[in-house]
Every structure is written in C-alpha cells, then in structure tokens.
Amino acid sequence: MATIKDIAKKAGVSVTTVSRALNGYDDVNEDTRKKIKQVALELSYSPNAVARSLVSKKTRTIGLIISDINRAGAKDAFAYEVLCGINDRAGDLNYDLLLFSTNPSKQMEKSYTALCKERNVEGAILSGLRLDDPYLQEVIEQNSFPCVLIDIPKTGENVAHVTSDSRVGAAMAVRHLLENGHRHIAMINGHNQAFVSRERFEGYKEALEQYGISANEELAYDGKFSEDGGAEAMYQILIRNPDVTAVFCASDLMALGAMRTLERMGRKVPDDVSIIGFDDISISAYCSPKLTTIRQDKYELGYQAAQLLIDMLENRTDNRKLLLNNQLIVRESTQRLQE
Amino acid sequence: MATIKDIAKKAGVSVTTVSRALNGYDDVNEDTRKKIKQVALELSYSPNAVARSLVSKKTRTIGLIISDINRAGAKDAFAYEVLCGINDRAGDLNYDLLLFSTNPSKQMEKSYTALCKERNVEGAILSGLRLDDPYLQEVIEQNSFPCVLIDIPKTGENVAHVTSDSRVGAAMAVRHLLENGHRHIAMINGHNQAFVSRERFEGYKEALEQYGISANEELAYDGKFSEDGGAEAMYQILIRNPDVTAVFCASDLMALGAMRTLERMGRKVPDDVSIIGFDDISISAYCSPKLTTIRQDKYELGYQAAQLLIDMLENRTDNRKLLLNNQLIVRESTQRLQE
DNA sequence: GTTAATTTCCGAAACGTTTCGGATTTTTAT
DNA sequence: ATAAAAATCCGAAACGTTTCGGAAATTAAC
The missing domain is CATH 1.10.260.40 (lambda repressor-like DNA-binding domains)
Known part of the structure; x- marks a missing residue:
C-alpha cells in the first residue's frame, strides 16, 4: 500500500x-x-481514510441503529424502505453508513452512545426503537453527537426526530369508516411501547368523537404489530364484540392477520366486516381482498432523516422536527355498511 | 473526550x-x-476505534456493496433479506458493516476497490452486481482484500462466492410443470447480465430435454427481472405462442407481472395457464392465486456469505464456493393440464 | 538595487492508539 | 545471601494523515 x-x-x-x-x-x-x-x-x-479521520476528526460516516432489521421485517419492508431513503440521501451527500450490529438476542453490552463514540460516527439515525429501550434515554441525554430519531418524539439541542402524522392518519382511516356508515368500530393497535401506537389510538378516538361516539377503551385490542397478533386480536373481537362491523388496524401486517381470522371464521371482507390498515406495505396491493390503508411514505422518512441529520452536522438548520403526511388508499377491504 | x-x-x-x-x-x-x-x-x-485501527490495521468492518438497495427492491425484499442475514452473522461475530453509497445514478467515480481500500474494510460482500459491471473485474483481479460475491460465480485466492443452485431449482420448476402434463412451456427470464438468468435457462432446457422436448430459444422471453417486464413478456407469449399452457418465470416479480397480463386478457390462472415463479417473495403467499414457486433462502445467502468472508479473514477456510439448495413450493398457480 | 509582496515549499507536531524491547522491582530457588 | 526467574511497568516508535508557522525563492513595486 x-x-x-x-x-x-x-x-x-x-x-x-x-x-x-x-x-x-x-x-x-x-x-x-x-x-x-x-x-x-x-x-x-x-x-487512508482512517489516518485522515484521526487528525481531521471527520469520518463522513453516519451510524445506523435500526433495531428491526431482521428476518421478520421482510413482509412489511418498513426498515428496508427507511434504509433505502437514508442510503440514497446519504449517498448523494457523500456520507457512508455504518450499520451497527445491535444484537437483540444476546444482551447488548454496549450502549448506542458508546458504539457511536467509539467508531467516531459524526451522527446517528435511530429507528425501530421501543420507548422503553434502556439505551434510548442515554442517547438523548448525553447529547454527545447529533442524532435523529424515527418515530420517537424527542427533541433537543442535538436530537431531532422525523415521523409521519399518525394521529391525523388514524383519524383519516376511522373517518373513512364512519363516512361509510360504520358505527361499531374496533381498533387493533400495536404494542404500547411505540409512540405511533399511542398516536394512532388518539386519532381513532378523535374521529369517533367527531361523530359523537365516545371511544370505548375495550374496543382497542393489542395486536403487537405482528400478523399473528392481529389474527388473535381479531378472534377476540369476534367473540367479545360481535356487533363490530369495521376494524381499524394500526399496521397492514396486523390487518392481514385479522383478515386471516375472518376468513377462517367464515366472515367475508368487506361484506361482513370492513378492514382498514396502516402503512401500505407491498402485500396490501396484492392480497385478496386488496387492503384499504393509510399510506406512509417510509422511503421519505429515511430520506428526510438523512437530510435532517446532515443539515445538523453541517449546521445548516435549527429545525428539530419533521412531520410527514399520510394518504388514504381506498381498495377493496372496506365498503359502505350494509343494513 | x-x-x-x-x-x-x-x-x-x-x-x-x-x-x-x-x-x-x-x-x-x-x-x-x-x-x-x-x-x-x-x-x-x-x-477511539479510529486510532486503534490506524496502528492495528484491523477495523473489524466489512464493506457492503449491494447495488440493488433501492426503492424498487421493496417488493421482492431480496436485498433486504440478504442484508439481514449478513447483519445477523456479522453481528454475532462482532463485525460492523459499512454500507457504501454506490450511487448508480451519477456515474460512480470511484471503483469498489478504491472505496474498500480507502476505508480499510477488512473484506467485502458484493451483491446485486451485473456481470458487465465495469468495476467487478477489477475487484477480482486486484485481489487486494478478501471478498465474497453473491450470485456471481468467480473464485480466486481472495474471492469466494455463494449462490443458490439456480440450475437445479429451475429444472425442478419445469419438471413440476412437465409432471403435470404440460408440454408447451415458455420461460420468462431475467436479463442476460445476471449469472442466475443463464443458469435458470440451462435448468429449463435440461428438464425439457429429460422429457424429450428440445428447448426452443424462441420460447424464452426477456422479462428484465421486473414486474412490468414480466407483464410485457407474457403479452408477447400470448400473441406469438398461443399454444403455451405453462410459463416458468425466473422471478416471482415477473410471475406477478405475467399473472397481471393474463388477468387483463381474460385468461385464468391456473385453469388456462399455469405459472411458476422463482424466489418465493412474501407477496407470493398472499396474491391470488397464490404463486407456486421455487423458494430461495435469501437470508441464508447473506448469512453464509458473512460466515464465509469472516472465515476467510481469519483464515479458517480454504473453501471458496458455497451452493445452497432451493425448494419447490406448490401453491395455487399451477395445476394439471386439462385436456 | 532595494524592499515588499507573492508564490511555493517544508519541518515538525499532532491525532489516540498499540507494541517492541528493555528496565525495574519482587519473588523464588539454592 | 546471591543468582535466577517472574512480575510489573515504561519510553519511544510507529500507524498515515493534516496543518501550523515559517522559510526560501521568485516576482512586483518603487
């Protein structure tokens, strides 16, 4: 050499x-x-970039902590699309990405902060973290390098976040059902340690109240953001709330699970029950019936996160928060309530 | 600090x-x-890992050059699943991943070799490259750091590859059609600058010849590995070879396209035409009819690539080639030929 | 022809580690 | 008590860059 x-x-x-x-x-x-x-x-x-960054203190590298890069994530390619967005924007702006092996199985011995500091990344993007993640708080408090959080609403001198408007999106979904005459609307939500779950529940309540319906906590089931969780939740709904005619699911994956249950139980979607999802994953346009859903632009989420982070790094911005819009995609899984 | x-x-x-x-x-x-x-x-x-690696010459970092990390790849999450496999194994073995921003849009000014050398990665995994990639040859010849190629059959002192057995897989697919009585079988192949396309075509021929049918080059169409390409190819097949009763597609995505065309043209799958794909992407289990296909374990591809590379790095192996098995998944898009 | 300004170059320190070879101290063996 | 062995420590060089401050050489100004 x-x-x-x-x-x-x-x-x-x-x-x-x-x-x-x-x-x-x-x-x-x-x-x-x-x-x-x-x-x-x-x-x-x-x-030799290593030698160079030793003296310059610059690595032109962004740390990526994406906890849900795993096999299961292949169906909703959420993490993937976010990654693509980050990759594209970072590439344009000439930053490389360092993917940390956040090994969820063996208890991680190093905090995210430690990882990032050691490797001298200039900033980091965190995605897929639970609100109760043990190391999340540290990242925010230590404040030692700029970072942007995806779907976690914390801000600070050095920390920004980007998310899509889950509350408005959820309200949009539920309003779609209401406008179609549904009045007994259940919700299958994700786990409670996700910010978006809370927001989507708020949106659900909001829309119902707009129509003079007081939201019943009992109609909100936990589907754990998984297909099986959705299936199980739907099963419970059928048993405990047989008069429900429509279900708002906080993710398409759970909606898929719900539809599976309905099919097994001999209920037709959308004739007997309308189902609306959230995300617009690729399967939603192919399954049968095709899923009505709230589209989230996951790519844009990543793209903007990268942009925002780099703007922070090269201090071009004071903005610490970005809210993306969602969009209602009407397909076949919802229809006007038949009397 | x-x-x-x-x-x-x-x-x-x-x-x-x-x-x-x-x-x-x-x-x-x-x-x-x-x-x-x-x-x-x-x-x-x-x-400070930077200082440390300056002297130790070790970075515990693997370079990733995955050319098809992009928006379009969200449907078949091929790149994603490979990445998951790599990420998991590398994480276990305590290597971090450096994702190079191979920007395909603006002509890349730096070769992969240059990228890797500069950043001092210890080795690299390349995936999604076309055989005619301008920098591929250089990586192989320069031989300056260990690397493993996914789906590109080159080996050398410092270069290994892992792939799944496309030829056998394709033969399996076509044999499935033959066993179900089909004799006029077309193929929708990917572009010719992919090793797997060539292999799958060989498998297709092989199976046909086993049944005493001489493969007709004219029955092999180019679907460019895309859904639209598959749709267009299917259209051509219907026009030019109306007696075809079954189509083997070299990817599920193209099969999806083919099914779209068939539906538009009022042909029923599988009643009028049987369709079999390759890959087993997640949509295949949800679309209608559900797609019969050859399952490729993409995760394993990545997992083994990481394992092999790290074995090479810590010279624990002389193995330079790994061939994974595929599996026939029979669903609804193929059936016995009706006379 | 002298001075000032400009252009072009360089020595040396610094970045934060690791590691070689040896020095010093302590322990063990005789 | 002395020699040998073991345990514990350290100085200095090295890794490959960048950069500060200034030196030398050339050109411009008067």
Missing part, C-alpha cells in the same frame, strides 16, 4: 506538499501538482 | 500500562488494573 510518504520520496518533495497537492490547496505549483498526481497514479495510491 | 493519556495521568501510570490493562494483558498487576478501570469509568472513557 503506497502512502503519502512513498509519493513524497519518489516525487522529491515533502509529505506536506503531497498532501496539499492532492487536496487541491492553491499554494502548490501546478507543475509539481501534476507530477505528484502522476506519481500517485503510478503507485496506485489511495488515501 | 477522555483519552488513554488522561487516564494515565490521573491514575499515575504510563499510557502503555493503561492500554495493556484495558486490553486484558496479563503483565499488569490486578490492583493497578482495577484502579485504571475505575478511572476509565470516572472519565467515561471510550476507546
């Missing part, structure tokens, strides 16, 4: 000059610069 | 001793070690 020294020797100049020549400083004669570049080429030199 | 020097000063020892104490060398008294650890804690010291 050729180093800057080798070049200096061969070109007959000092390492300083080589460094400055290669980095485009203007206090080096164009002829010497040309020569140096020539030599660099001959030795097929490539700069 | 506390450094090793700060600890040395505060603890009244040399930096050498601090380093050796913290790294568990046994030539340091247990009492001093305890004291040093105590001081380190007080200063909330965390080692």
Whole structure:
C-alpha cells in the first residue's frame, strides 16, 4: 500500500506538499501538482481514510441503529424502505453508513452512545426503537453527537426526530369508516411501547368523537404489530364484540392477520366486516381482498432523516422536527355498511 | 473526550500500562488494573476505534456493496433479506458493516476497490452486481482484500462466492410443470447480465430435454427481472405462442407481472395457464392465486456469505464456493393440464 | 538595487492508539 | 545471601494523515 510518504520520496518533495497537492490547496505549483498526481497514479495510491479521520476528526460516516432489521421485517419492508431513503440521501451527500450490529438476542453490552463514540460516527439515525429501550434515554441525554430519531418524539439541542402524522392518519382511516356508515368500530393497535401506537389510538378516538361516539377503551385490542397478533386480536373481537362491523388496524401486517381470522371464521371482507390498515406495505396491493390503508411514505422518512441529520452536522438548520403526511388508499377491504 | 493519556495521568501510570490493562494483558498487576478501570469509568472513557485501527490495521468492518438497495427492491425484499442475514452473522461475530453509497445514478467515480481500500474494510460482500459491471473485474483481479460475491460465480485466492443452485431449482420448476402434463412451456427470464438468468435457462432446457422436448430459444422471453417486464413478456407469449399452457418465470416479480397480463386478457390462472415463479417473495403467499414457486433462502445467502468472508479473514477456510439448495413450493398457480 | 509582496515549499507536531524491547522491582530457588 | 526467574511497568516508535508557522525563492513595486 503506497502512502503519502512513498509519493513524497519518489516525487522529491515533502509529505506536506503531497498532501496539499492532492487536496487541491492553491499554494502548490501546478507543475509539481501534476507530477505528484502522476506519481500517485503510478503507485496506485489511495488515501487512508482512517489516518485522515484521526487528525481531521471527520469520518463522513453516519451510524445506523435500526433495531428491526431482521428476518421478520421482510413482509412489511418498513426498515428496508427507511434504509433505502437514508442510503440514497446519504449517498448523494457523500456520507457512508455504518450499520451497527445491535444484537437483540444476546444482551447488548454496549450502549448506542458508546458504539457511536467509539467508531467516531459524526451522527446517528435511530429507528425501530421501543420507548422503553434502556439505551434510548442515554442517547438523548448525553447529547454527545447529533442524532435523529424515527418515530420517537424527542427533541433537543442535538436530537431531532422525523415521523409521519399518525394521529391525523388514524383519524383519516376511522373517518373513512364512519363516512361509510360504520358505527361499531374496533381498533387493533400495536404494542404500547411505540409512540405511533399511542398516536394512532388518539386519532381513532378523535374521529369517533367527531361523530359523537365516545371511544370505548375495550374496543382497542393489542395486536403487537405482528400478523399473528392481529389474527388473535381479531378472534377476540369476534367473540367479545360481535356487533363490530369495521376494524381499524394500526399496521397492514396486523390487518392481514385479522383478515386471516375472518376468513377462517367464515366472515367475508368487506361484506361482513370492513378492514382498514396502516402503512401500505407491498402485500396490501396484492392480497385478496386488496387492503384499504393509510399510506406512509417510509422511503421519505429515511430520506428526510438523512437530510435532517446532515443539515445538523453541517449546521445548516435549527429545525428539530419533521412531520410527514399520510394518504388514504381506498381498495377493496372496506365498503359502505350494509343494513 | 477522555483519552488513554488522561487516564494515565490521573491514575499515575504510563499510557502503555493503561492500554495493556484495558486490553486484558496479563503483565499488569490486578490492583493497578482495577484502579485504571475505575478511572476509565470516572472519565467515561471510550476507546477511539479510529486510532486503534490506524496502528492495528484491523477495523473489524466489512464493506457492503449491494447495488440493488433501492426503492424498487421493496417488493421482492431480496436485498433486504440478504442484508439481514449478513447483519445477523456479522453481528454475532462482532463485525460492523459499512454500507457504501454506490450511487448508480451519477456515474460512480470511484471503483469498489478504491472505496474498500480507502476505508480499510477488512473484506467485502458484493451483491446485486451485473456481470458487465465495469468495476467487478477489477475487484477480482486486484485481489487486494478478501471478498465474497453473491450470485456471481468467480473464485480466486481472495474471492469466494455463494449462490443458490439456480440450475437445479429451475429444472425442478419445469419438471413440476412437465409432471403435470404440460408440454408447451415458455420461460420468462431475467436479463442476460445476471449469472442466475443463464443458469435458470440451462435448468429449463435440461428438464425439457429429460422429457424429450428440445428447448426452443424462441420460447424464452426477456422479462428484465421486473414486474412490468414480466407483464410485457407474457403479452408477447400470448400473441406469438398461443399454444403455451405453462410459463416458468425466473422471478416471482415477473410471475406477478405475467399473472397481471393474463388477468387483463381474460385468461385464468391456473385453469388456462399455469405459472411458476422463482424466489418465493412474501407477496407470493398472499396474491391470488397464490404463486407456486421455487423458494430461495435469501437470508441464508447473506448469512453464509458473512460466515464465509469472516472465515476467510481469519483464515479458517480454504473453501471458496458455497451452493445452497432451493425448494419447490406448490401453491395455487399451477395445476394439471386439462385436456 | 532595494524592499515588499507573492508564490511555493517544508519541518515538525499532532491525532489516540498499540507494541517492541528493555528496565525495574519482587519473588523464588539454592 | 546471591543468582535466577517472574512480575510489573515504561519510553519511544510507529500507524498515515493534516496543518501550523515559517522559510526560501521568485516576482512586483518603487
């Protein structure tokens, strides 16, 4: 591996000059610069980023802590799409991504903060974390490097967040059901340690109250954000609230589970029960019946997170919060209540 | 940021001793070690991985060049599942992943080799590359760091590859159709710059010939590995080869496209035409009719790639090639030929 | 022709570790 | 008590860059 020294020797100049020549400083004669570049080429030199960042303190690297990068996440490719967005924007702005192996199985011995500090990332994006994550608080308080949280509403000097408007989205979903004549509307929510679950429940209540219906806590079931959880929740609904004619699910995956249960129990969607989901995962457009849902732009979530983080890094912004809009996608799983 | 020097000063020892104490060398008294650890804690010291790797030449980082991490890849989450596998195994073995921003839009100015060398990754995993990728050859020839290729059959001193047995898989698929009485079987293949396309075509031919049918090149259409490509190819098949009763698609995504066309043209799957795909993406189990396909274990692909690379890094293996098995999943899109 | 300004270069320190080789102290063996 | 062995520590160099402050050489100004 050729180093800057080798070049200096061969070109007959000092390492300083080589460094400055290669980095485009203007206090080096164009002829010497040309020569140096020539030599660099001959030795097929490539700069050592490690050495460089040791002195410059810059790594042009963003740490990624995405806790739900796992096999199960393949169905809703949520983490994936977020990652794509981050990857694209970071790539454009010339940052590389360091994916930390947050191993959820073996108890992690190092905090996210420690990971990021050690590796000298300039900032981090965290996604998929539960509100009760033991290390989350530390990241926010330590405040030692800029970071942006996805779907966790904390802000601070050094921490920003981006999320889509779950409350409004949920209200939109429920209003869609209400407008179609439904009055007995259950909800299958995600686990309570997700900010979005809480928001979506608020949106659910809000819409109902707009129609003069007081939301009944008992109609909100926990589907754990999983397909099986959704299936189980739907089963409970059928047993305990047989008069329900429509269900709002806080994720498409749970909606898929709910539809599975309904099919098994001989109920037709949407004839007997209308189902609306949240996310718009790719399966939703292919399953049968096709799922009505609230589309969340997950790619944009990642894209904006990267943009925001880098803006913070290069302090171009004071903005610490970004709220994206969602969109109602009407397909086949909901219809006007038949009397 | 506390450094090793700060600890040395505060603890009244040399930096050498601090380093050796913290790294568990046994030539340091247990009492001093305890004291040093105590001081380190007080200063909330965390080692600087950059400095460390500058001297040790080790970064415990694997470079990832996955060219198809993009929005479009969300449907078949191929890249995603591979990534999960890599992430899990690398995490277990304590390597971090550096995701290079291979920006396909703007012409990349740096080769993969340059990227990897600069950032001092210890090895790399490349996936989703086309055989005609301009930088692929360089990676293989330069041979400057260990790397494993996914779905590209090159090997060398420093380069290994892992892939699933596309040829056998394809033959399995086509044999399934043959066994169900089909004799006029078309194929919708991916683009020709993918190794797997070539292999799957070979498998297709092989199976046909086993049944005494000579494969007709004209029955193999190019679906470009995309849904729209598959749809278009199916359209061509209907026009040019109306007697075809079954189609083998080299990816589920193309199969989905083919089914879309068939539906639009009023043909029933599988009554009029049987369709079999390849991959087993998640949509395949939900679409209607559910897709018969050849399951590829994408997660395992990534998992084994990481394992193999790290084995190479820590030279525990001479193995440079890994072939995974596929599996026929019979669902609803194929059936016995009706006469 | 002298001085000032500009251009072009360089030495040395710094970044935070690891590690080699040896030095010092303590323990053990005789 | 002395020599040998073991335990514990440390100084200094090294990794490959960047950058500060200034030196030397060239050009411009008068």
